[in-house]
Amino acid sequence: MKRPHVIVNCASSVDGKIALVGKHPLKLSCEEDMARVHRLRNECDAVLVGIETVLADDPKLTVKEKYVPGCRQPLRVIIDSRFRTPENAEVMKPVAPTLIVTCCREFKRGHVEVITCGDDRVDLSALMEFLHTRGVKKLLVEGGSTIIWSFLKEQLVDKMMVFFSPLIIGGTAPSIAGGEGAESEEETIRFELQAVERLGNGYLVTLIPRYAQ
Numbered sequence: 001m002k003r004p005h006v007i008v009n010c011a012s013s014v015d016g017k018i019a020l021v022g023k024h025p026l027k028l029s030c031e032e033d034m035a036r037v038h039r040l041r042n043e044c045d046a047v048l049v050g051i052e053t054v055l056a057d058d059p060k061l062t063v064k065e066k067y068v069p070g071c072r073q074p075l076r077v078i079i080d081s082r083f084r085t086p087e088n089a090e091v092m093k094p095v096a097p098t099l100i101v102t103c104c105r106e107f108k109r110g111h112v113e114v115i116t117c118g119d120d121r122v123d124l125s126a127l128m129e130f131l132h133t134r135g136v137k138k139l140l141v142e143g144g145s146t147i148i149w150s151f152l153k154e155q156l157v158d159k160m161m162v163f164f165s166p167l168i169i170g171g172t173a174p175s176i177a178g179g180e181g182a183e184s185e186e187e188t189i190r191f192e193l194q195a196v197e198r199l200g201n202g203y204l205v206t207l208i209p210r211y212a213q
């Protein structure tokens, strides 16, 4: 299958949580990590998140000039089977092109394109092929928890980068990878550790899934 090179990036607490209990957002990246993420976005052709991240965080998913002078704006891709993206969401604003991937609607209005890909859940493999034909060579997956699990489970990830912030959230807060999870050792997703580096107040871990080697 021809697909983009896929990098997963997220910021986590040391207990592996990526938001507060109840999915409430929390800034986990320090300034140094923010700069790294914006440089990474600038290198990618598209940035992808799940609909629950749009509803919880209302992210812009753009590259800030402050971090990358003369930046370009990647395509913003939202995984949203039932087309729940609010009209007034930041990703609907015309500062960058947006692709909403649903299982129910297809239309194009200005900078927003809505497509169908899958029957009741977005078919991520088919979407990867579609993005490749659209010229997306490098894709950044920024979450959330359920989307990261699906990408890993479907063996669509080439590299994973996690910034660990020195705090603990605990409880039922969403973790780096949610979804169904592994019920047996065989179902776990194994990585090779590529790098660990100190970054600002935390540390950045770069992992390569074993299936990608």
Ligand SMILES: NC(=O)c1ccc[n+]([C@@H]2O[C@H](COP(=O)([O-])OP(=O)(O)OC[C@H]3O[C@@H](n4cnc5c(N)ncnc54)[C@H](OP(=O)(O)O)[C@@H]3O)[C@@H](O)[C@H]2O)c1
Pocket (backbone or CB within 6 Å): 009, 010, 011, 012, 018, 019, 020, 022, 023, 024, 025, 026, 028, 049, 050, 051, 052, 053, 054, 056, 057, 079, 080, 081, 082, 084, 121, 122, 123, 124, 142, 143, 144, 145, 146, 147, 148, 150, 174, 178
């Ligand atoms: N710290 C970080 O770096 C970071 C980054 C991003 C997000 N977050 C946090 O993550 C949380 C949201 O994560 P989440 O797990 O609730 O939601 P999510 O991963 O953002 O979105 C999941 C939703 O995507 C849709 N979907 C459609 N097809 C799918 C497929 N094939 N596989 C997986 N999902 C599919 C489903 O909704 P439909 O059925 O309606 O389509 C599903 O519920 C928020 O609290 C946010 O703050 C943290």
